């Protein structure tokens with residue numbers, strides 16, 4: 001029964017791997033998790049989510065951006081913000097988070113093994129770290145995440161031409177920056193650099209950005225970013241980046257040339273599977289390095305699971321965590337639910353965006369009749385106090401049964417506020433619950449009541465015409 005060194009070996013210590021390891025340990029299993037010493041916590045803690053969200057907080061604080069409606073356009077907490085100012089906070093938070101992750105793994109008796117894992121056979125892994133070891137596991141979870149996709153023809157020098165994982169290595173804040181790719185990563189970093197006073201040009205080959213979000217909210221974001229001197233080049237493809245000692249010139253397929261101090265690539269990510277020797281486990285990745293999984297995150301080899309970014313969409317920290325937990329439960333026969341269908345999306349641009357449930361476009365395509373209820377932050381006492389006049393919350397309400405179908409938020413605390421709507425939708429609640437609910441005053445949460453009243457007023461007007 002105990003022929004293997006471990007009941008479960010997890011490859012990768014990002015959110016998916018951590019939760020798989022801890023879930024199995026809680027079931028009394030012998031668990032090991034493998035990652036490089038300096039990557040404990042994964043891309044999430046070391047180069048992705050946590051650094052980018054902490055940088056954003058540092059930018060918002062030091063620039064005084066969110067206080068300028070109250071104290072004037074020239075308000076700053078610090079005049080000359082340096083990269084060191086920004087990195088101090090980021091490194092502090094990363095350090096603390098790594099400690100939290102390590103402590104959680106250790107107190108659950110998970111062996112944390114330093115190194116890169118490669119398959120030797122479907123149950124055995126060779127670990128190349130400070131020393132070389134071989135371990136075997138009854139079950140294996142692959143949670144190796146992704147790395148930035150880099151076009152072969154571009155010379156990345158970690159100084160003037162960087163990918164989004166290298167932002168923390170920048171030596172100074174550039175006066176101008178080209179961002180290649182207007183995905184979530186590109187737009188989040190574009191907002192931060194623009195807030196720092198950097199002239200940002202975003203180049204995106206598609207005609208639109210963030211097309212999965214509410215178009216009205218994306219329009220508001222574009223307006224704000226243009227106001228911070230961001231230039232958008234949609235429908236344009238980067239074909240070359242030239243570098244010399246003073247800066248870069250980015251050439252687009254249309255022939256346009258954009259000079260800038262630095263270029264950041266955020267043009268998608270590639271699954272981290274090339275080092276795994278997958279063929280020795282009987283597995284194969286697709287051309288973007290991703291692994292296909294069936295129900296319960298089982299790969300084509302039935303004792304090997306894959307979770308997190310390495311399996312593709314939605315590629316978010318929160319979903320990766322739950323996929324990890326569910327995979328481990330399934331591996332050891334613990335009853336589980338499916339991953340919750342209702343998941344929020346939070347985009348930490350400046351201002352931030354968040355939504356949950358359906359978009360107007362989806363409801364229109366599927367012929368679901370709905371009404372909109374809107375609350376503007378400038379009509380809320382908390383909006384005035386916080387100096388946010390641009391924020392808004394929009395509810396999409398079924399005109400058939402008054403259930404809440406979607407919530408879309410733009411502005412201060414959007415990524416927190418969305419969870420109220422998520423909870424109501426998750427419980428099958430109607431707009432009437434929000435009409436009758438009493439919220440703390442003055443809060444942003446009150447926006448739900450204002451928007452709910454707006455929606456019910458419109459539905460009432462509609463109902464007068466009922467035959």
Ligand SMILES: Cc1cc2nc3c(=O)[nH]c(=O)nc-3n(C[C@H](O)[C@H](O)[C@H](O)COP(=O)(O)OP(=O)(O)OC[C@H]3O[C@@H](n4cnc5c(N)ncnc54)[C@H](O)[C@@H]3O)c2cc1C
Pocket residue numbers: 011012013014015016017034035036039040041042043044045047048049050052053115116117118143144145146164185272275276307308309310315316317318320321346348
């Ligand atoms: C800039 C940026 C910002 C982001 N912001 C957000 C956000 O705001 N909210 C959000 O929800 N998501 C965000 N994400 C996405 C989020 O970081 C990922 O969804 C999440 O980290 C994926 O978790 P994971 O479990 O797949 O592992 P990852 O965090 O990707 O970590 C994978 C780990 O596997 C290790 N590994 C790889 N190969 C091997 C091997 N052969 N042997 C041993 N170890 C290996 C790597 O070293 C790494 O530590 C962001 C991502 C980026 C890049």
Ligand SMILES: NC(=O)c1ccc[n+]([C@@H]2O[C@H](COP(=O)([O-])OP(=O)(O)OC[C@H]3O[C@@H](n4cnc5c(N)ncnc54)[C@H](O)[C@@H]3O)[C@@H](O)[C@H]2O)c1
Pocket residue numbers: 180181182183184185186188203204205206236237238239266267268269314315316345346347348
């Ligand atoms: N707040 C969040 O939840 C958050 C934040 C950051 C990242 N993420 C996750 O990270 C993942 C990766 O994000 P991403 O932004 O790197 O990838 P992405 O694939 O979403 O976006 C990349 C963009 O680059 C464009 N592009 C590619 N090559 C180009 C070229 N040569 N010229 C111009 N445009 C080009 C693509 O058309 C695409 O729109 C996302 O799937 C997301 O789930 C989430």
